[in-house]
Structure formats: structure tokens, C-alpha cells
Amino acid sequence: xxxxxxxxxxxxxxxxxxxxANAFALTKGDYQYKVLKDGTVEITKYVGKxxxxxxxxxxxxxxxxxxxIGAEAxxxxxxxxxxxxxxxxxxxxxxxxxxxxxxxNYVVIPNSVRSIGVYAFAGCQLNSIDIPSGVxxxxxxxxxxxxxxxxxxxxxxxxxxxxxxxxxxxxxxxxVSPDSKYFAMVDGVLxxxxxxxxxxxxFTLNNSKYDIPEGTKSIADYAFFxxxxxxxxxxxxxxxxIGECALDxxxxxxxxxxxxxxxxxxxxxxxxxxxxxxxxVPRGSYAAGYCKDxxxxxxxxxxxxxxxxxx
Numbered sequence: 530x531x532x533x534x535x536x537x538x539x540x541x542x543x544x545x546x547x548x549x550a551n552a553f554a555l556t557k558g559d560y561q562y563k564v565l566k567d568g569t570v571e572i573t574k575y576v577g578k579x580x581x582x583x584x585x586x587x588x589x590x591x592x593x594x595x596x597x598i599g600a601e602a603x604x605x606x607x608x609x610x611x612x613x614x615x616x617x618x619x620x621x622x623x624x625x626x627x628x629x630x631x632x633x634n635y636v637v638i639p640n641s642v643r644s645i646g647v648y649a650f651a652g653c654q655l656n657s658i659d660i661p662s663g664v665x666x667x668x669x670x671x672x673x674x675x676x677x678x679x680x681x682x683x684x685x686x687x688x689x690x691x692x693x694x695x696x697x698x699x700x701x702x703x704x705v706s707p708d709s710k711y712f713a714m715v716d717g718v719l720x721x722x723x724x725x726x727x728x729x730x731x732f733t734l735n736n737s738k739y740d741i742p743e744g745t746k747s748i749a750d751y752a753f754f755x756x757x758x759x760x761x762x763x764x765x766x767x768x769x770x771i772g773e774c775a776l777d778x779x780x781x782x783x784x785x786x787x788x789x790x791x792x793x794x795x796x797x798x799x800x801x802x803x804x805x806x807x808x809x810v811p812r813g814s815y816a817a818g819y820c821k822d823x824x825x826x827x828x829x830x831x832x833x834x835x836x837x838x839x840x
Contacts, residue, residue, distance in 0.1 A: 557590050564593065571597035580610045588616035600624040600646070608632035617641050622649050624668070629653070634677065638664075645671050647691070662686050667694045669750055676700070683719070685709040690721065692750030692772065693729040703731055715742060725767075727752050730759075741765055748775045750795065757781055766790045771798050782806055787816035794819045 554561040559577030562570045570593045572586070584606070588595055595616060600623040603613070608631055615622070617639040627633060629652030636655065638645075640663040647668030650658070654677045660667070662684045669692025672678060678698045683690075685708040695701055703719055705712050712728070713720055719729035725746040730739065730753045738761040741748070745765060750772035753759065760781050764771070766788040773795030776782060782802045787794075789811040798819075799806065808827040810816040820827035 555591070560587070560590055562590050562595075563599075565597065567596075569594045569596040571595075571599045572602050573599040574601075575603045575605065580606045582610060583612040583614070584610050585614045586616055586619075588618055594618050596620050598622045598626045600626065601628060602626050603630065604628040606630040606633065611635065613637070615639055615642070620644070622646055624648055625651065627653055629674075644668075645694075647671060648673060650675060657681075660684055660687070665689065667691070670694060670696050673697055680704070682706065683709065683712050685711075687711060690719075690728055690749075693752050693754060695729055695731065696751050696754040697732075699732045701731055702733055703729060720745075721749075730756055732756050737761065739763070741768065743767055746770070748772055750774060751777070753777075753779055755779070760784060762786070764788060764791070769793065771795060773797060774800065777801050779803075785809070787814075789814045789816075791816050799823070799825060 554563050554573045559575060560572050561574040561576055562572050565571055570590045572595060596618055598619060603626055610630060611632055612635045613633060614637040618641050619639060620641055621644045622642060624646040625648040627650050628648055631654060633653040634656050638661055640661045642664055644666040645664060645668060647670055649671045651670055651673035653675055655675045656677050657679060658681050663686055665686055666689040667687060671694040674697040676699060679700050680702055682704040685706040688711050695703060705714050711722055713722055717731060717734050718727060721728055725744055726749055727741060727745055728749045735758060737758060739759060740763045743765045744767050746767060747770040751774045753776045754774055755778040758781055759779055761784040763786045769790055770793045771791060775798045777797050778801040780803055783805045786809040792815050806826060808820050808825055809830055810820060810827050812829055817827060
């Protein structure tokens with residue numbers, strides 16, 4: 530083998546070893562981490578045995594700047610940690626990063642954060658959440674089951690919300706910055722402006738009936754998830770898409786109208802509703818087929834339900 534080929538082989542071997550090393554988490558003190566391509570650090574797991582009441586996440590590890598909190602990195606804090614301070618410089622908070630830390634009631638999120646992942650703070654007992662200006666993306670169910678959460682404000686910088694981030698937040702009132710070009714509150718309901726998508730119907734509205742406004746084009750994933758007390762929902766003929774689990778666990782819902790314009794309904798969209806739920810659908814519509822396939826009670830607007838007597 531020529532010296533040139535040997536040199537090339539050595540370079541390939543070294544690069545391979547470095548790639549393997551970076552693929553496995555390193556450990557420094559209470560933190561497992563990995564080095565990202567830009568030379569900064571993502572914390573992949575907290576391994577401390579006795580989490581403090583106030584956990585101050587370091588801004589640097591092994592001399593490298595921390596820019597990312599990885600998926601499920603801090604889901605094991607339990608009840609002991611009441612407050613978490615995320616350092617300036619962190620840009621992303623990953624999926625389920627602080628998942629179900631029942632003791633956590635306050636978190637400091639710096640202005641450097643750009644994205645908050647799905648389930649990021651689900652199950653934490655946050656009293657309030659300051660989503661800083663700078664955040665551009667919030668994942669579906671990011672604050673799911675934050676039962677103590679009473680107020681959340683969407684800043685003007687948020688451009689994307691993938692699905693309802695506030696499922697099962699029973700005391701929550703949602704606000705949107707008046708300077709937002711992307712989102713707005715319409716009679717207490719969170720909408721995305723450009724797509725005319727209904728994103729979040731808060732539990733605290735406490736209505737028994739809701740007529741979705743004409744012009745609405747879609748209903749987001751989990752938009753009405755676990756909204757109790759809501760008995761009737763009317764969907765206008767401008768809506769074409771109903772997301773996954775959109776009305777899942779609306780246990781009091783007994784009357785739902787779905788128009789012929791709807792051509793897509795996500796999985797479990799009406800799952801867990803009242804067993805008395807009857808969905809009013811047009812004959813031959815996509816919604817009628819969906820109800821039939823999912824064994825849901827349905828009827829037609831003219832109440833001539835001759836299908837009941839057909840095999």
C-alpha cells in the first residue's frame with residue numbers, strides 16, 4: 530500500500546473515531562452532554578443524585594458553551610426541584626426536556642431561546658410562564674397538564690405553534706402580544722392569522738356551546754383536548770382539516786356538526802367524547818365515512834336516517 534493510501538486511511542480512521550466519540554454522551558459533574566457540530570454543547574441528561582431546590586444549569590461545560598437542552602434531559606428531577614434557571618446562550622429546549630417534574634413551579638427562560646419542544650414542560654406545576662421575546666417556535670403540548678398555570682403570553686416573535694401547547698391547563702388564560710403578526714385571540718380562543726387555524730380553545734372559557742367562526746380553515750392537533758363542559762360545537766363550511774385528537778376527551782360533548790368541506794380528519798379526533806355524542810354530517814361526505822369507520826354515532830341534517838335500516 531502506498532504512503533498516500535496509508536495517509537488517507539489514517540485520516541478516515543481518525544474521523545471515524547471522532548464521530549463515534551461524539552455520538553456517545555460525555556459526562557462532567559452532574560451532566561451528560563454531547564458536543565455539537567459547531568463546537569457547542571447539548572446537555573443530554575442530568576445525572577445528579579440530589580437535585581437542588583433551585584437548579585442553575587451551567588452556561589458552559591468542559592469549557593464549551595451550552596446551547597441546547599436535549600430531549601428528556603431533565604425529566605428525572607422529581608419533587609425536589611422548585612425552580613430552574615436556564616442559562617443565557619441556550620437556543621433550544623428539546624422534546625420533554627423537563628417532562629413531569631411535579632415539584633417544578635418556576636422556570637427562567639432566557640431571551641436566547643428560539644424553540645420550545647413538544648412536551649417540554651408537560652406535567653410541571655408552573656404558576657406562570659414568561660415565554661421570552663426571541664422564541665419563534667412552540668411545540669404541541671409543550672405545557673400539557675401544567676395544572677397550576679394561570680397565565681401565558683405568546684410574544685410577537687413566535688411564528689410557529691405546531692399544535693395546542695396548553696392542553697389540560699385548567700386555570701389558564703392565554704394572551705397574545707398585540708404586536709404579533711402571526712397569532713391573535715378571537716373571543717378568548719387562540720388563532721393563527723395567516724392560516725386561519727384554530728390553535729387552542731382554553732378550558733377557562735367555560736362555554737357549553739361554541740360556534741367556530743366562519744373563515745376558519747383548520748383545527749389544530751389537540752385544539753379542544755380535555756375541554757370539559759362543552760356540549761355542542763358547530764364547525765363552519767370553511768374548515769377543511771380537523772387535526773389529530775382535536776376534540777379528544779371532550780367528555781361532555783354530545784352534539785357536533787361537521788360540514789362537507791372537511792376532507793381530512795386526524796386520528797382520534799373525536800376519541801373519548803361522551804358516549805352520547807352524535808355527529809351531524811352531510812350524506813356522502815368525508816366526515817360521514819370517518820364516523821362510520823370509527824364507529825361513531827352520526828346523523829344527517831334532514832334527520833332522515835334511512836341508513837339505520839340498511840345492512
